[in-house]
Amino acid sequence: MHLLLSLCVVWLLPMAWTLEGNSLPRRIISYQQDNVDLFQEEGVFNYSTMLLREDLGLLVIGAREAVYAVDLHNVSIKFASVKWEVTQAQTDDCGNKGKDPETECKNYIRVLHEMGDNRMYVCGTNAFDPQCDFMSYADGTLTLENKAEDGKGKCPFDPYQKFASLMVDEDLYSATSMNFLGSEPALIRSPDVSIRTEFKTAWLNEPHFVSLVHIPESVNSATGDDDKVYLFFSETAVEYDYYNKVVVSRVARVCKGDLGGERTLQKKWTSFLKARLECPILESQSLTPYIIQDAYRWCDPFKPWTDCLIFTIFTPQDASDLSAVCVYNMLDISRVFTEGKYKTPVTVETSFVKWVMYSGEVPSPRPGACIDDAARKANIDQTLDLPDLTLQFVKNRPLMDNVIQPVGEKPSLVRKGATFTRIIVNQVQAADDRMYHVMFIGTENGTVVKAVNYDGEMFIIEELHVFKSPEAIKILRFSIVTDQLYAGSDSGVVQIPVATCDRSSTCIDCVLNRDPYCGWDKETGTCVALSQLQKKLIQSVQDGDASLCPKSAPNTPVNQSIWVGGNLKLHCTNPSIHAATIWEQDGRTLSPTGRHYFLKDDLLIINTSDSDAGLYSCLSVERSKTNEYTSTLAEYQVNVASSATGRGDDIGFPHAQRDSPNVAGLYAVIAVFVIAFLGLFAWNLYNGHFTRSCIRRDKSKQLSPESHEEMAIDSSHNQRRTESENKPLVPDTNNSSSNNNHNNGEAT
Template sequence: TAVLSRKLQLSYLFAGLYNDYWGRDAAVLRTMGRMPHIRTEPDDERLLKEPKFVGSYMIPDNEDREDNKVYFFFTEKALEAETGTHAIYARVGRVCANDMGGQRMLVNKWSTFLKTRLICSVPGMNGIDTHFDELEDVFLLQTRDNKNPVIFGLFNTTSNIFRGYAICVYHIASIRAAFNGPYAHKEGPEYHWSLYEGKVPYPRPGSCASKVNGGLYGTTKDYPDEAVRFARSHPLMYQSIKPVHKRPILVKTDGKYNLKQIAVDRVEAEDGQYDVLFIGTDNGIVLKVITIYNQDTESMEEVILEEMQVFKCVLHFLQQQLYIGSESAVAQVKFHQCDMYGTACADCCLARDPYCAWDGISCSRYYPTGIRFRRQDVRHGNAAQQCFGQQFIEALAKTEELVVYGIEYNSTLLECTPRTLQAKVIWFMQRAHEARKEETDDRIIKMDLGLLFLRLHRLDAGTYFCQTVEHSIVHTVRKIMLEVVEEGRVDEMFNKDYEEDIPHRMPCPAQSSIPQGSKPWYKEFLQLIGYSNFQRVEEYCEKVWCTDKRRKKLKMSPSKWKYANPQEKKARIRPEHYRLPRNVVDS
């Protein structure tokens, strides 16, 4: 990881890396420019012990450029951990950008290097916190004041018991307070780490040679030996850095994703300011998330806005676009895709996307300076209040109706996905010739994409209602009429086709070639279901079987619709009766 600094039109490169081929010599160094090359002292485990560098930034403390500091974020083995010799801690390291090293000791070595622990943990009921100690990624969110950015850290667990991820937010003021606080020190008969309460030399170890610090020393080479020696023996600060609200803003322990990278955009909404998190996973999915802090309950609410499938990625922002890069390609993704939330005011408000609002016509990009009244409620998602008088009832009353046909003993999927990821999906069914609705039974698998019947039965025929529940608003999204075709009737139909021995029979012959008084064979299929649904089934068959593409394909291979003999028919059909979906077999 590296950061590039410009001073007097000269460039300086600050980097944290391994300085050898075998990956043993870890170093924080400065190269380029007129100042001497400088690095951490090699083979000193008090400074760095098998670190994994993640990110680095130059963050000014004030208007004095001589007081600029560079911060390094990394993970390393912790010497001060008393619970075990292999404990891993997340760290923040800091050096002065104008550090010249010492005069008689630490020559061409950092004389201002300090570090402290970066904590991201979930408070426990018994006072024992669950720590996320391995830093995966870090993102610096710039604000209007470049001296006070907001830092987002993505952490992983080092536990052998469970796998989890957390995102914590830090203010730079907390980081500065830790570096300006007491130093850590080993003392006592067992050399436990404790607070250093002795005399601290002047100038304060870790401070820069600048006017802000008195201006008595032109460079660090002029520092007294006592100050340089103290900095060398006390690189660790005693106070750790705790996140905002003293807890993560997001915790993921479901094992669904391995989170690897994070980027953040701050956006103004109708009801306040929100930080939108774009989280990259190792399988090419980008999560678009916002989190809302409830001050009364001291808890965080997670709202997943989108799950975008891209590829293995590196996240970067530029002009309201998210650029996602891999080793072989770059993809451009918009921050906002408001049209995906539908054309109703209720759907737009329930999405709770700070980029989007209802403008009276459609769900579109929200602009805080717009002159039109916009309807949006990111914090609560109260669509009933926001959309009152905006065809709210009519929008919820719209239900898509579908007819689905399944063969007995085969697998069938009834598809239904909500528009927002926060909605809970509930299925109800009304069996044929029954008036009451009931919840689906345990034999049917509820999946993200809908209801999966592993083996369809005759009693499964009926009407299925897919309802979404979100913020006490119930919306029937789909009404699916499932017709089950009996296995024996299908066999009879094919058997009849064989006995009549009509050559090259097609399921959908061209209408012009049909002799007057005859009918296409697929219309005989209507007898399997009943003449009450004649028109509906005919339309369905026309749509599925009678396209030009399908007709051409069937003309090329008529044998697909004809068996050579009854034994071949049985050999081909019977094994498919009990076939499970591939994903079920593999699992």
């Protein structure tokens, strides 16, 4: 018996298990309105910008031509809103420049940042003429101050163009295009001391900006170093000798205190350096590098910046359907810029430029370095004091030779299916007192993937459909105040709890789900969220050891009754995609036959016979790192009765009530049918149809013997088919559906 179960598991379990883990989610949750809280306004689209104002209990949402303030605890509750629409003249001017007046020539809110004075800084595309303004919230009202500022270099012109922005100490860092055509990409700091990148392909070559993060490297620095701002993006590579363009992923950095150069690089970054990011996906057959789509900085507030991690999403350039999460250590990234080699352009054959590793002398101070104690000792107190030799080196050689590899030199997660779009990470302490990073990943199909990497093992806990129709998730935010996740798309914003423990109804299911947020409470017999106030819960996130669970109480079989020759459907839903569903009859494993069909959530038995009676058990068989676990999901006691037994009352089959109103109604229907049939017969006789049919039969006598034989075969076949179609599978009895169906079982 157990050997047979093991063999079934080998054949039936999904084939995606690898040494690194399973790329399939353990469960997929279809869209249900009760699963999420939703905010949307009729006629408003593109909810792609969010600002958490946890101090005010607000989630501020930027959409197309509107800004909303909703309840942080329930986004379906709107507190305030303000419109920021373009004028008809602006729409006409935008349309005259070749843009779509109905879509592109609107004001898409793309920038939302909190200021130090409790106000908010907001920017919009404004019909391809970006503008910025200040906004405040007081007494339940959102108010724009109407102090319009030029948004060029702060906000993109094109509402669909990728860009990044970050507010650090009242300074706005923006990575976007500075002109209408999108041909002048730049990383800019504004407004007080405006600094930007050079318009050179060696600096930025057709970039797609992804994310900006601030790293406080000056805190407790032994060398008096400066804070850094890191830019993640992709661009066309200048260092590869290919006929076709090759897009690669990059990370660049600048120093927070950079003021530009005195003569060389005036009002330009003197600290701009960039390096290539590698995310090696061994499973991929792609010939081109995977491209970065999003980056999220995670830092422990009680640890130094060197322990910060950057979680990134990579997707293919070709038709591959793999997506990956690569995690980078901030110290590894920093070392490439502080200790790595540079690349330099070399002219080959008078026209072709090739980038190679620079092997010459590096000037001092080191090109691209921030002002630190060593520079101050050399009387260089600010970047304006840097020598031209250092500045010329940075201007011509901003590219580093070293390639930055992820932690473990491989992805933390590889997934086949819907393309990843956004990522956000939360750290949670499990019952084993260890800290785990739970990744929440948005996809193009409007789902959120919840996953953890357990010491190199990829494990996807669940995939939740958060929107009714598939649409790309454009932004993700997480609140530590509410422990809720917020996802935005074109159609609206949804709020999702990070802990969904109540989806597990048994201890085995709760433990095998390996969710750091959840554990099994033996006293209440429920899967609950962990908290410091609760007593010890059963949990095994590393191994999925379900042997820790107490022995479950036996199931009470559900009685099912069916006549001989009828059809019976027994329902059973397996909570895990990783598990195999096994059906047993009286302890004997069933196999698919001509009468037994294994459906997704059901066992279908057709043309039942006396041998189909017995106890049916639906088993879930799932393997974790420790063992293989079998649990009973449902049991049915099936009784089969023969029509020749007189429909015995001992098994509870109902009898027809001859004097009931239903039977009288049936007689009336039969009478109407007979009258209609006689009328139809008389009409055909009157029109001579039967005479012509007789003539056709006379002509058929002149056919060949072979034709007579074929007609006889067809007639016999049609007669058997008619008899088969007219033969009822279950004897016709009143109210049989209410008595033969019980709970999850269905008899027909």
